[in-house]
Amino acid sequence: MAVWVICALAAGIVLAARTYCLASRCVGIVLVAMGVNFAFAGPAWADQTVMAADGSKVECSASSRDLTRISLVEDQFASVSKVSTGNPSDDFTVVNEPVRGDIYLSVPEGYSRPSLSFFATSKRGYVYKLVCRIAGEDAVQIFISNPAIANERTAVAAPTRPEPREEAAALVQAMYGQSVIDGYQMRQAVRSPVNVGTLRVQMIAEYRGAELNGRVLRIENRGREPVELDAATIAPASAVAVSVAEPRLAPGQVTTAYLVTRTGERP
8 A cells, every 4th residue: 555655646746747748737636636645544444542531431433344342451341231222223232252351342234323332341340431433344443541540550559658757667677687678778887986975976887768867876985974875865856766775874885876867867
C-alpha cells in the first residue's frame, strides 16, 4: 500500500507539471488527490485503545461481519449484562471468554441498528457502559485501560513511610545492634573528640538517611565527679531521639550514646 501511494504521488506530480497538456494535468491532479487520501486515511481494522473510568461510557467501533474482541488492560471481564430484543436480526451476541477474561461481540447478518450497547463488570469491580457503532467488515480489537488501576499499582509499589518517631526508634535499635536498615547507609566515621565540660565526646559511626541521620557517640567522663547524662546534656533541642547506654557516668567511665537528628541538622 505504501509503495502504491508513493508511486501515485510521484506520477501525479510529474503529470500535473505538464502545463502544455490539459489532460495530463487533470490526470496528475487526480493521482495526487488519491495518493494523499490513501496516505492519511487510517485502516478501518486498526486496534482501538480507550481510556475509561469506573461507571463511564466507552465508545468504540464494532465489526459488522467479523468478531470484535474487547480486552481490559490489567483486568478481566467477569460478567456482561445486555437486553435481548427477541428479534434475531436485531440481537447481537456477547461471549465472555473465561481464560483471558475477554469478551467477543458478533452481530447477525442484516443487523439494522447503527450501534449496540451493554454493561460489563470487571473482576476488579469496575463497571463500564459500552456503546459500539457498527463500522467495517474486518475483525476489530478494543483495549480498555482504567487509570485507577495504575494508581493502585503505584500505591502498592510505594510503601508508606513510618512516622518520624517510629523510624527514629528503629534507627536507634539498628545503631545499638550495629546493623543497617533499609533506606540508610552506615559508615564508620571516627572524628576527633571534643570536650564538653568534663566530658569527652567522639563520633564513631554515622547512619545517613533521606530524612533522618543517626550518630553513635563515645562519651568519657574525665572529671572527678559522677555526671548524669540526659538529652539536654548531649543533644540539641531539635533532636528527634536520644538514647544513652549508661545515663550515670562515674569518673573515668565510658558509655555510648545514640543520637537521631533530621537530615541536614548538626548535633
